[in-house]
Amino acid sequence: MEYVIEMQGITKIFPGIIANDNIDLKVRKGEIHALLGENGAGKSTLMSVLFGLYKPEKGKIIINGEEVSIKNPNDANRYGIGMVHQHFKLVHNFTVLENVILGVESVKYGHLLMDEARKKVIELSQKYSLFIEPDALISDISVGMQQRVEILKMLYRENDLLIFDEPTAVLTPQEIDELMKIMKDLVAEGKTIIFITHKLNEIKAVADRVTILRKGKYVDTVDVSLSSKETLSELMVGRKVLLEVEKTAAQPKEIVLEVKHLVVKSKTHGKNKVNDVSFKLHRGEILCIAGIEGNGQTDLVYALTGLEKVSSGEIIYKGEDITHRSIRYRNLKGMAHIPEDRHKHGLVLDYNVAENLILQDYYTNKFQTKGFLKFKKIYENADELIERYDIRSGSGARSIARSMSGGNQQKAIVARELETHPDVLIAVQPTRGLDVGAIEYIHKILIEQRDKGKAILLVSLELSEVMSVSDRILVIYEGELVGQADPAVVSQQELGLYMSGSKREVLE
Amino acid sequence: SSDEPEVVEEEKGYEIGLVTDIGTIDDKSFNQGAWEGVVAYAEANGLTYQYYQPAAASTADYIEAITLAIEGGAKVVVTPGFMFAGAIYEAQTMYPEVNFILLDADPHTDDYSAFKIESNVYSIYYAEEQSGFLAGYAAVKDGMTNLGFMGGMAVPAVVRFGHGFVQGAELAAVELDVDVTIKYEYLNDFAPNDNHKVKALGWYSEGVEAIFVAAGGAGLSVMAAAEEADKKVIGVDVDQSNLSETVITSAMKGLTSSVELALTDLYAGNFKGGVIDTLDVTVGGVGLPADFSRFTTFTQADYDAIFAKLVSGEVVVVKDAASVNDLAVTKTTVTLIGAE
Amino acid sequence: MKKFILNENVQKILASLTAILIGFIFGFLILLFAASIKTQATNPIEGFITIITGGMRYNGIKGFGIILRYTTPVLLTGLSVGFAFKTGLFNIGAAGQFVMGGFTAAYIAIRWTFIPLEYLWIVALLGSIVVGGIWGMISGVLKAYRNVNEVISSIMLNYIGMITVSNLVFTIKDRFNPSRSQVPLSRIPTFGFDKIFGINTVDFGIFIAIAVAILIYVILEKTSFGYELKACGFNREAARYAGINDKKGIILSMTIAGALSGLGGALVYVSSITKVFDQSLVLQREGFDGISVALLGLSNPLGIIFSSFFISMLRNAGSSLSRAGFNDEVIRIMTSTIIYASAFSLLFRDKIHKFFSKKEVK
Amino acid sequence: MDTLLFLLKNMFPYMIPLTVVALGGMFSERSGIVNIALEGIMVFGASIGIFFMYFFPDLLPPQMMLIAALIVALISGAIFSLLHAYASVNLKANQVISGTALNLFATSFHVFVARIVTPNGVEGVKFNNVYRIPTVPFFSDIPILGPILFTNTYITTFIGFGILFISSYVLFKTRFGLRLRACGEHPQAADSVGINVNRMRYIGVLISGALAGMGGLILIVPSTVEYTGVVSGYGFLALAVLIFGQWRPSKIILAAAFFGLMQTISNSSGLNFFMSLGIPKYFYQIVPYVATLIVLTFTSKKSAAPKAAGEPYDPGKR
Ligand SMILES: Nc1ncnc2c1ncn2[C@@H]1O[C@H](COP(=O)(O)OP(=O)(O)OP(=O)(O)O)[C@@H](O)[C@H]1O
Ligand SMILES: Nc1ncnc2c1ncn2[C@@H]1O[C@H](COP(=O)(O)OP(=O)(O)OP(=O)(O)O)[C@@H](O)[C@H]1O
Numbered sequence A: 001m002e003y004v005i006e007m008q009g010i011t012k013i014f015p016g017i018i019a020n021d022n023i024d025l026k027v028r029k030g031e032i033h034a035l036l037g038e039n040g041a042g043k044s045t046l047m048s049v050l051f052g053l054y055k056p057e058k059g060k061i062i063i064n065g066e067e068v069s070i071k072n073p074n075d076a077n078r079y080g081i082g083m084v085h086q087h088f089k090l091v092h093n094f095t096v097l098e099n100v101i102l103g104v105e106s107v108k109y110g111h112l113l114m115d116e117a118r119k120k121v122i123e124l125s126q127k128y129s130l131f132i133e134p135d136a137l138i139s140d141i142s143v144g145m146q147q148r149v150e151i152l153k154m155l156y157r158e159n160d161l162l163i164f165d166e167p168t169a170v171l172t173p174q175e176i177d178e179l180m181k182i183m184k185d186l187v188a189e190g191k192t193i194i195f196i197t198h199k200l201n202e203i204k205a206v207a208d209r210v211t212i213l214r215k216g217k218y219v220d221t222v223d224v225s226l227s228s229k230e231t232l233s234e235l236m237v238g239r240k241v242l243l244e245v246e247k248t249a250a251q252p253k254e255i256v257l258e259v260k261h262l263v264v265k266s267k268t269h270g271k272n273k274v275n276d277v278s279f280k281l282h283r284g285e286i287l288c289i290a291g292i293e294g295n296g297q298t299d300l301v302y303a304l305t306g307l308e309k310v311s312s313g314e315i316i317y318k319g320e321d322i323t324h325r326s327i328r329y330r331n332l333k334g335m336a337h338i339p340e341d342r343h344k345h346g347l348v349l350d351y352n353v354a355e356n357l358i359l360q361d362y363y364t365n366k367f368q369t370k371g372f373l374k375f376k377k378i379y380e381n382a383d384e385l386i387e388r389y390d391i392r393s394g395s396g397a398r399s400i401a402r403s404m405s406g407g408n409q410q411k412a413i414v415a416r417e418l419e420t421h422p423d424v425l426i427a428v429q430p431t432r433g434l435d436v437g438a439i440e441y442i443h444k445i446l447i448e449q450r451d452k453g454k455a456i457l458l459v460s461l462e463l464s465e466v467m468s469v470s471d472r473i474l475v476i477y478e479g480e481l482v483g484q485a486d487p488a489v490v491s492q493q494e495l496g497l498y499m500s501g502s503k504r505e506v507l508e
Numbered sequence B: 001s002s003d004e005p006e007v008v009e010e011e012k013g014y015e016i017g018l019v020t021d022i023g024t025i026d027d028k029s030f031n032q033g034a035w036e037g038v039v040a041y042a043e044a045n046g047l048t049y050q051y052y053q054p055a056a057a058s059t060a061d062y063i064e065a066i067t068l069a070i071e072g073g074a075k076v077v078v079t080p081g082f083m084f085a086g087a088i089y090e091a092q093t094m095y096p097e098v099n100f101i102l103l104d105a106d107p108h109t110d111d112y113s114a115f116k117i118e119s120n121v122y123s124i125y126y127a128e129e130q131s132g133f134l135a136g137y138a139a140v141k142d143g144m145t146n147l148g149f150m151g152g153m154a155v156p157a158v159v160r161f162g163h164g165f166v167q168g169a170e171l172a173a174v175e176l177d178v179d180v181t182i183k184y185e186y187l188n189d190f191a192p193n194d195n196h197k198v199k200a201l202g203w204y205s206e207g208v209e210a211i212f213v214a215a216g217g218a219g220l221s222v223m224a225a226a227e228e229a230d231k232k233v234i235g236v237d238v239d240q241s242n243l244s245e246t247v248i249t250s251a252m253k254g255l256t257s258s259v260e261l262a263l264t265d266l267y268a269g270n271f272k273g274g275v276i277d278t279l280d281v282t283v284g285g286v287g288l289p290a291d292f293s294r295f296t297t298f299t300q301a302d303y304d305a306i307f308a309k310l311v312s313g314e315v316v317v318v319k320d321a322a323s324v325n326d327l328a329v330t331k332t333t334v335t336l337i338g339a340e
Numbered sequence C: 001m002k003k004f005i006l007n008e009n010v011q012k013i014l015a016s017l018t019a020i021l022i023g024f025i026f027g028f029l030i031l032l033f034a035a036s037i038k039t040q041a042t043n044p045i046e047g048f049i050t051i052i053t054g055g056m057r058y059n060g061i062k063g064f065g066i067i068l069r070y071t072t073p074v075l076l077t078g079l080s081v082g083f084a085f086k087t088g089l090f091n092i093g094a095a096g097q098f099v100m101g102g103f104t105a106a107y108i109a110i111r112w113t114f115i116p117l118e119y120l121w122i123v124a125l126l127g128s129i130v131v132g133g134i135w136g137m138i139s140g141v142l143k144a145y146r147n148v149n150e151v152i153s154s155i156m157l158n159y160i161g162m163i164t165v166s167n168l169v170f171t172i173k174d175r176f177n178p179s180r181s182q183v184p185l186s187r188i189p190t191f192g193f194d195k196i197f198g199i200n201t202v203d204f205g206i207f208i209a210i211a212v213a214i215l216i217y218v219i220l221e222k223t224s225f226g227y228e229l230k231a232c233g234f235n236r237e238a239a240r241y242a243g244i245n246d247k248k249g250i251i252l253s254m255t256i257a258g259a260l261s262g263l264g265g266a267l268v269y270v271s272s273i274t275k276v277f278d279q280s281l282v283l284q285r286e287g288f289d290g291i292s293v294a295l296l297g298l299s300n301p302l303g304i305i306f307s308s309f310f311i312s313m314l315r316n317a318g319s320s321l322s323r324a325g326f327n328d329e330v331i332r333i334m335t336s337t338i339i340y341a342s343a344f345s346l347l348f349r350d351k352i353h354k355f356f357s358k359k360e361v362k
Numbered sequence D: 001m002d003t004l005l006f007l008l009k010n011m012f013p014y015m016i017p018l019t020v021v022a023l024g025g026m027f028s029e030r031s032g033i034v035n036i037a038l039e040g041i042m043v044f045g046a047s048i049g050i051f052f053m054y055f056f057p058d059l060l061p062p063q064m065m066l067i068a069a070l071i072v073a074l075i076s077g078a079i080f081s082l083l084h085a086y087a088s089v090n091l092k093a094n095q096v097i098s099g100t101a102l103n104l105f106a107t108s109f110h111v112f113v114a115r116i117v118t119p120n121g122v123e124g125v126k127f128n129n130v131y132r133i134p135t136v137p138f139f140s141d142i143p144i145l146g147p148i149l150f151t152n153t154y155i156t157t158f159i160g161f162g163i164l165f166i167s168s169y170v171l172f173k174t175r176f177g178l179r180l181r182a183c184g185e186h187p188q189a190a191d192s193v194g195i196n197v198n199r200m201r202y203i204g205v206l207i208s209g210a211l212a213g214m215g216g217l218i219l220i221v222p223s224t225v226e227y228t229g230v231v232s233g234y235g236f237l238a239l240a241v242l243i244f245g246q247w248r249p250s251k252i253i254l255a256a257a258f259f260g261l262m263q264t265i266s267n268s269s270g271l272n273f274f275m276s277l278g279i280p281k282y283f284y285q286i287v288p289y290v291a292t293l294i295v296l297t298f299t300s301k302k303s304a305a306p307k308a309a310g311e312p313y314d315p316g317k318r
């Protein structure tokens, strides 16, 4: 059998952890090869080795039968390897066009020939139906469009092996479908794709074969068509996983949070980011705000948690108007928040795990007396949470947050927020980037909390999550609530209609 | 622990020490003038010499530097500048066997509560007001009526230069019956830079014909301005005519020669210990350089005449006015920019 | 032993010592070089001894006192810069805060005669803290509310402070006799140090400075307040998310940094020595020395206690170097070499680590 | 009117060196390296340039000589800045460290050498200042611009403008500029498309060294005939101008002009017009700094600082 890429016995060691332990990976020409594994299993590390970002301690890389050494991304490019990183590598204040051509510019005596490049890029984007605006700044475009830019970058370089590291975690269902189609087109064109994802549906939908890693070690490579989702997840986690969420019907109690005619004005353009939103959240229910990214969810959450100023309207929490209260006040009153952007808000990346785990209650008597931190308590707390939430990292409580894999960072945040024992938990994309095992766990916790009489406001782009976890769904479109649904009866299609603005109903 | 260093001192060391005030040894001003006197005398007589820079501008640091010089073998220490008054006040009794030459000051406590001069200290003052007077007189006599004065900082010696300058201009103005204006400002800086140049250019652009600049190295920037504006400069302390063609004359004070002379006296056994001298025109301590070629009408003869009047006391220059605005002038308008 | 050396803090210290060693070697080479071309009598060996004894070769125990005196203000400006670093800010404005604080203290100690003399110096110190704090706070407020880069605002405030003091000097001088400086009526007690080290050396100020350093250490590392400030420094958004008032954090950080520098000024101008203000428009060196001190001390308050002492040792050595026929620029070249060599710290630590962990494996 | 002309003319000696040095800083920061060593590099470049003039006073006709000295300053500034590049790029050190070290080193280096080479062992090194161009035929007669730009001028003024235009062209219209900016914004992104981040950063720092070295000499030459190894904080002011100018050439020149104008006003308190206003000198003295702060207060809301400036490049970091 002919392999485009063979990685043999790759070992990569980080201080305190063997991220890749003698891993093999064989990819056939023209296939979509999925890479599956829990958070921290070593997928990103393996791909970074292939892309020349890390130098492995051991192992070799064989391309088209020849052993090669890939010391940097430049080498990788030379061998036709391109990579879409989960955290996009795009220069935020450059235009789309500039980002696409960066590194392979057309020039005459060093002078940039932008018109020529623009023509080429537009041609490419039409050929693969990757719609872009060449002159828009990256910071102004949606995540979906950013991803298209990343794909265009690879195509513009005429790469043949394309690596996608968790490309779908940030996309809307529509965008995911679109991406799946693009991937299939690319393979049809003769490209080869390595595809990292935690979503078994996606693997089933597009991948030909899948390689599974567990805790840094190679487990197996199997044909997707021959394996069920259950076997895959079992291979990955090493035990049986519940893919369907088990839950009883909700028993909503009194209203704990009520939003009345909430408006958040935009600073840049005339349209309101959140426009006249009203809803009620009861104890003992999981209310989900569904919608396509960029429709005001972020600002709605910021307004509820106090990160952004409200222009008009009211937020009534436990009978009290907290519209203009501080973030701290809301926290103290029992509001917790799993933020959308874990690097921006969720963590102080330069603090260690223990320090991050007290970010919400360092000032309480649990962790300080008379202004002095109780370090013994802080580390005890960390050890306990690490144990309970299975947060994996190089040096336990003392690992710097920056060094943890994305999934484990997320677990740390979830652990911290739940430990404040909130009355209302606002969870934005709580399982983004998590493996199925971790997702299972978090979903279980959310339902547990609900059953204890807490109220949960879930904001998710993930339709399957929305459908399986929530008790009630509100759909947000262009800053307004346009539909209300019961997950037990509504179909994904119908939700999709609300989300895309094709259908709307008048609420209450 | 004190034995060892002493051995070293016996073997060598520097016999004449100078401790610099703020600023460096080549400040174009009192440090440099005094230092050149030390060098001249020491070189001529085969003596060792060294200068010491205090770590900071405080009485404690000055005393420390003086101590260092003495432990380094100095038998005589020269301290230029009025800032040393407090340090010498203490050092004179701490080191009775060492001689001190204190310039621009006499020893007193920092708070001016006690004045005392011991027999191992010779204090030298200069009559800068007479020197400035001569410069101002010459400039107006030479036909200039629009003048400027830039002082480095309002320290006593500089203030005296400026006040003398105004009075000299006034006398000439009265004699010629012309009206004279003088822009008058302290730079609060002794280093050359663009700010001073721009300031001077501004003055020149509004008609100032010559600026008397008593501000060490900052004078270089004023000279650069004068070259650009095609105007004149009056130098200070030493004959500065070699620095620029624009320097018509310089209000000199005999720093170098007086230090040299004091050292000569000392080694000849005639040290003027306990004496506070003011070197003025009568002893040739201050004056203008002998070259008058850069003036248009002012001549050596004019100079000699006015110089004689100063010597004889026919003309008296006030040196301790509280402010330049307190000087009694009628034909001269002084515009003080900022505070004095 | 191995465990000891593999400890991160120990490695940091070893790396700093290596940097100092390199600086000394370089300094010695410069002395040799200078000696080989200078005409006047020089003695490089003696010069070198002067340097490594911090000049105490000449002034012995008194020298030690003098070094402590130099240490006092730069310990505080170093703390000021280091504290700001720790909270994610670059306080390049120590010079301005120092001069404003110092002047305030001098003014109070000269003019506020209505306060009993035995308390006057304390009030003067408090005054310097307030005014230095305000000077730092301006940068903080501009940063927090108007997003003005603190580097540029503190550069501007350095000049404004310098000019302001130059103009205010007349308020503590006899206007009609510009030479007549006035000296503090009440000073920081010498605490008997003058008996040990001689007059004009160190006073109680050094204890104040060390106590403040320990206080800052405790605040930064042990308190929830320090936790908040550092969080603001590392990730302002995350701090906000956690309910910390990030604006307040930034303002407080700069205010504390300013107060530290301001107090540094007071410890000079109300000390047992007489240093008087003049009108000269020159930025005070203690402000910029603070940057060196903070860097050498790795911004750690305890490290800064040592680095400030070390820098002051060199300063004392510098002024004594004339005895060996050299000038103090040799010291400054050396200091810059040491600071530069501390940029190798990561590399040294790596080497030390590798060297010892290899041994451990065997 | 005369006063206005005077102010406009005399802002150039401030504006030109500040522009040149700030542009230098811009290249460095745009590549991701904060350069607080600008002050030291100015001192160093000016020092070597002046030593060159000192040792070879009559090597070339005046204007050629000045250009030669500027080139010497440029090269020495670039070489000196290598130290900063090495520490910041190869050693991944805190960029303030080497910056501070260089600042400290430069002045002492000048003094050290000056004491050795000058006859009396002093710090001040004299040079023959013959570089002023009193008038430029024809150009000097142009109304307004003539007196402002072409009388009593220095070629450095025109060199400064030349550098401005070249800088903005290079930064925005060339491959090099695009890549340099990418390194300062998102080095991981630049690296992933095969740009050698370290090399770009070296080049950025080298350009800053070259321009700062030359800027030092541009600052010193018109203002004195003797150099003592200080540039009076102009390196830090250039840093301020860089920030004020939002890291863009077009705004840097405006910021430098604004600061230069304010500085000129500050030193014009003795002019009749300003005297007639009756404002105390103190206010003139602080005007450049206070005005800058005020303007910044209203223009800083959006910071344009290169995102990655100041952080050592670490390929593994997200
Ligand atoms: N540069 C590094 N330094 C230290 N540890 C690292 C580094 N990079 C990765 N690791 C560790 O190596 C392990 C594997 O990480 P990797 O990012 O490859 O996981 P992953 O499979 O991509 O996980 P996820 O699904 O969360 O993205 C993790 O435990 C991580 O903490
Ligand atoms: N500075 C660092 N120190 C240690 N480890 C790091 C550092 N930066 C990144 N890493 C590790 O490098 C790995 C690769 O990063 P990458 O950006 O591919 O993230 P990822 O794990 O896929 O992230 P996510 O789970 O958020 O999608 C991460 O797993 C992370 O643990």
Ligand SMILES: [Mg+2]
Pocket (backbone or CB within 6 Å): A043, A044, A045, A165, A405, A406
């Ligand atoms: Mg990963």
Ligand SMILES: [Mg+2]
Pocket (backbone or CB within 6 Å): A044, A086, A166, A405, A406, A407, A433
């Ligand atoms: Mg991941």
